[in-house]
Amino acid sequence: MKEVSIVPIEKREIIPVWEAASRILEQTITLPTETVPLEECDNRYLAEDIIATHDVPPFDRSPYDGFAVRAEDTQCASKQAPVLLKVIDSIGAGHVSEKTVQEGEAVRLMTGAAIPKGADAVIMLELVKEIGSGKIEIGRVFSPGHNISKQGEDTKQGTPILKKGSKIHPGAVALLATFGYERVQVMKKPVVGILATGTELLDVGQELVPGKIRNSNAYMIASQIKKAGGEPRLLGKMPDDLEQTYNGIIAALQQCDVLITTGGVSVGDFDHLPAIYKKMEAELLFNKIAMRPGSVTSAAVYEGKLLFGLSGNPSACFVGCELFVRPFLLKALNADKVHLGVLKTELQEDFLKPNPFTRFVxxxxxxxxxxxxAVPVGLDKSGSVTSLADANALIVLPGGTRGWEIGSEVTTLLLDGEGSVWPWDLAVKSKS
Amino acid sequence: MKEVSIVPIEKREIIPVWEAASRILEQTITLPTETVPLEECDNRYLAEDIIATHDVPPFDRSPYDGFAVRAEDTQCASKQAPVLLKVIDSIGAGHVSEKTVQEGEAVRLMTGAAIPKGADAVIMLELVKEIGSGKIEIGRVFSPGHNISKQGEDTKQGTPILKKGSKIHPGAVALLATFGYERVQVMKKPVVGILATGTELLDVGQELVPGKIRNSNAYMIASQIKKAGGEPRLLGKMPDDLEQTYNGIIAALQQCDVLITTGGVSVGDFDHLPAIYKKMEAELLFNKIAMRPGSVTSAAVYEGKLLFGLSGNPSACFVGCELFVRPFLLKALNADKVHLGVLKTELQEDFLKPNPFTRFVxxxxxxxxxxxxAVPVGLDKSGSVTSLADANALIVLPGGTRGWEIGSEVTTLLLDGEGSVWPWDLAVKSKS
Known part of the structure; x- marks a missing residue:
């Protein structure tokens, strides 16, 4: 038996979730930018504002297959007395007619083709009677501008199109291509080191042995980091040994912008992170949050780098990463909606037992x-891992002296899709 | 001037959007599977069902730092008359005590440690008075099972955990790690060739010249394909020339599972795709859909491969890819929610002019x-590209003889997040 000295349990300052998130967002790291080929910029964050470098469309063009005419030539046209026009040219998209449309003339042209000089209306193919020997009949009056996609009608040169910090999606790619961006300037991905601590941890490829479990948190966090726009670096695992973990953290910090550890943040005999922060003289941001799971989630700053001490419990670890690491990375990437998206939903289950801490279900x-x-899934315990299989959201149940009944309107944080801006409205509206 | 023969405009069968989607989904391609390292399986689609290969937790363990005791030893404990227990061992997570807890004994243990033999309750550190010489005082009664995370309470061995066809997200990664999947069997990504047609097209790196525009559709589609789980292959662009495009398509089909062309699907003089499908003897699925934008979106089958003929207009091209290509790829990946996600929203703008075709705004x-x-963005024309910058959804306005006023409840298709299953309820509910 190992000799255990009796140490009084450290009193920690408990802060609300929002205060913790706010302390994290006061910290900044400055990421460099890089240019990547257009084909590889998906899901990256723009490092510059994109403005329209030319009008769209860049010239007056035809939105249909048809004939370009002078509207005034149709002014006397009717079904009974159609106007006869002479077709002087025929062009497809990509071509510009060298002819100018004069009185009584028309140019046959296809969708996307430039409107020839002199013409000011396009009549769709279906509405024109072609009568041979290069002649057409028009049986209706058309106004100037009819069926002309005007230069700049979609957007004018100089218009801001995409904002710095936007996440690049297919529509953004279309615009970057339109304006000639073969290469795109994006934020470099923040490198996030991940170091799992815990003597109980096996590698994923190892067979289970009594008392041990496989290291699942590190891989899960790596996946969360990628989703949040960062570049994870799996740095392995450490047993619960102060010296070894201290050295591991110091070495890890050399190769990343942000370091996440899992485990070792509670008050147990082998929870060495608090002592390590002290030994490093890292500035502690918090080590106790009024939330479940993940109340021992910790953060500290060391030489301008952020250290996140996430719980070793899978669900607590997951939630801590989404609530605190994610916004920090997104802010560094210049994104504006750094928090999880918010949706109000009706509670589908009673949570009648009050909890002083805010719960993330x-x-x-x-x-x-x-x-x-929104329906709660899996076991509602911090150690649960299977609840993460089906979850796509976290229902927020604010801490306090009362519980919440079925039908109450609750804030639900969405794990997918666009994020939200601060602050969230966390009020729960009761059913009646 | 090029001689143009007068050909009557081909009559096409107009089918509803849902019929078109349904004809696409009747087609199948069988993708092979491949195994990838756990670290690289994000956003891939599982090729097999994953079941729990062991109980979680795999052994009875402590969810807290504390003391493992026999509950019956606390039956007479009270504040006034605390029970004295002898601490016979101290273990951290990852360790199994060799001792058995006997009457009057306790084992100090940390979160995640296995419950020692003989013990049936854990008392949190904070509730125990340590009085020196390896003795503790308990001032309360505890029941058997108190603070024990029972083996299998999260999930039992053999329970289905993740379904074949699921998209792998961070929570799924945690489970795969938990159950020892160093490598994961996933569906191989369908290879999607992209061939842009149009004499008007410039490469992205080229300077604008009169009558021409840059090829933005191909890059946009590549980005959409990646988002839908496919592997795009950019095959360049072709002028509007029948022979050249025919040869390009035949060559392209050798290197992909699905081929997308853009442009050339309408009825204009240089719209060669209909003739090419005929020449290839491809089975036409449709070439006219009652939708805007993208009414000329076409699809055909050739030697078991799907050919999508998307419009050359950016917005029409985008919508066609989301409505028809995306579900086809997701079905091939075994996903169950292959269509865009659906949300009912209130219309924020009047669309009072009736349109016989269903609109996707x-x-x-x-x-x-x-x-x-949901708020409409940008220019509502098929040629618009800037509307794609801000769009994250498509409002559906069913075709018919009436318009829709502000406040009506409309179906909105979400471009991000999880998809939906067939069929959609497209009814618009009027405001009052």
Whole structure:
């Protein structure tokens, strides 16, 4: 038996979730930028504002297959007395007619082709009677501008199109291509080191042995980091040994912008992170949050780098990463909606037992149907891992002296899609 | 001037959007599977069901730092008359005590440690008075099972955990790690060739010249394909020349599972795709859909491969890819929710002019606030590209003889997040 000295349990300052997130967002790291080929810029964050470098469309063009005419030539046209026009040219998209449309003339042209000089209206193919020997009949009056996609009608040169910090999606790619960006300037991905601590941890490829479990948190966090725009670096695992973990952290910090550890942040005999922060003289941001799971989630700053001490419990680890690491990375990437997206949903289960801490319940939002509904999934314990299989949201149940009944309107944080801006409205509206 | 023969405009069968989607989904391609390292499986689609290969937790363990005791030893404990227990061992997570807890004994243990033989309750550190010489005082009664995370309470061995066809997200990664998957069997990505047609097209790196525009559709589609789980292959661009495009398509089909062309699907003089499908003897699925934009979106089958003929207009091209290509790829990946996600929102603008075709209006859903609202963005024309910058949704306005007023409840298709299953409810509910 190892001799255990009796140490009084350290008193920690408990802060609300929002205060913790706010302390994290006061910290900054400055990321360099890099240019990547257009084909590889998906899901990266723009390092510059993109403005329209030319009008779109860049010239007056035809939105249909048809004939370009002078509207005034149709002014006397009717079904009974159609106007006869002479077709002087025929062009497809990509071509510019060298002819100018004069009185009584027309140019046959295809969708996307430039409107020839002299013409000011396009008549769709279907509305024109072609009568041979290069002649057409028009049986209706058309106004000037009819069926002309005017230069700049979609956007004018100089218009801001995409903002610095936007995440690049397919529509943004279309615009970057339109304006000639073969290479795109994006934020370099923040490198996030991940170091798992815990003597109980096996590698993923190892067979289970009594008392041990596989290291799942590190891989899960790596996946969360990628989703949040960062570049994870898996730095392995450490047993619960102060010296070894201290050295591991110091070495890890050399190769990343942000370091995440899992485990070792509680008050147990082998929870060495608090002592390590002290030994490093890192500035502690917090080590106790009024939330479940993950109340021992910790953060500290060391030589301008952020250290996140996430819980070793899978669900607590997951939630801590989404609530605190994610916004920090997104802010560094210049994104504006750095927090999880918010949706109000109706509570589908009673949570009648009050909890002084704010709860984040792993849940599943189902979209189909008229009102999206969020349903808690899996075991609601910090150690649960299977609840993460189906969760696409976290229902927020604010801490306090009362519980919440079915039908209450609750804030639900969405794990997918666009984020939200600060602050969230966390009020729970009771059913009646 | 090029001689143009007068050909009557081909009559096409107009089918509803849902019929077109349904004809696409009747087609199948069988993708091979491949195994990838756990670290690289994000956003891939599982090729096998994953079941729990062991109980979680795999042994009874402590969820807290504390003392493992026999509950019956505390039956007479009270504040006034605390029970004295002898601490016979101290273990951290990852360790198994060799001792058995006997009457009057306790084992100090940390979060995650296995419950020692003989013990059936854990008392949190904070509730125990340590009085020196390896003795503790307990001032309360505890029941058997108190603070024990029971073997299998999270999940039992053999339970289905993740379904074949699931998209791998961070929570799934945690589970794969937990169950020892160093490598994961996933569906191979369908290779999607992209061939842009149009004499008007410049490369992205080229300077604008009169009558021409840059090829933005191909890059946009590549980005959409990646988002839908496919592997795009950019095959360049072709002028509007029948022979050259025919040869390009035949060559392209050798190197992909699915081929997308853009442009050339309408009825204009240089719209060669209909003739090419005929020449290839491809089975036409459709070439006219009652939708805007993208009514000329076409699809055909050739030697078991799908050919999508998307419009050359950026917005039409975008919508066609989301509505028809995306579900086809997701089905091939075994996903179950292959269509865009659905949300009912309130129309924020009048669309009073009736349109016989169903419209897909590029829109932006804003989540914040109690009810998500969708607002149309940019120019509502098929040639618009800037509307794609801000769009995260498509508002669906069913075709018919009436328009829709502000406040009507409309179906909105979400471009991000999870998809939906067939069929959609497309009814518009009027305001009052």
């Amino acid at each position: 792993r849940s599943r939002v189902e979209w189909e149907g008229s009102v999206p509904a | 590029r829109s932006r859903v804003e989540w914040e606030g109690s009810v998500p609202a």
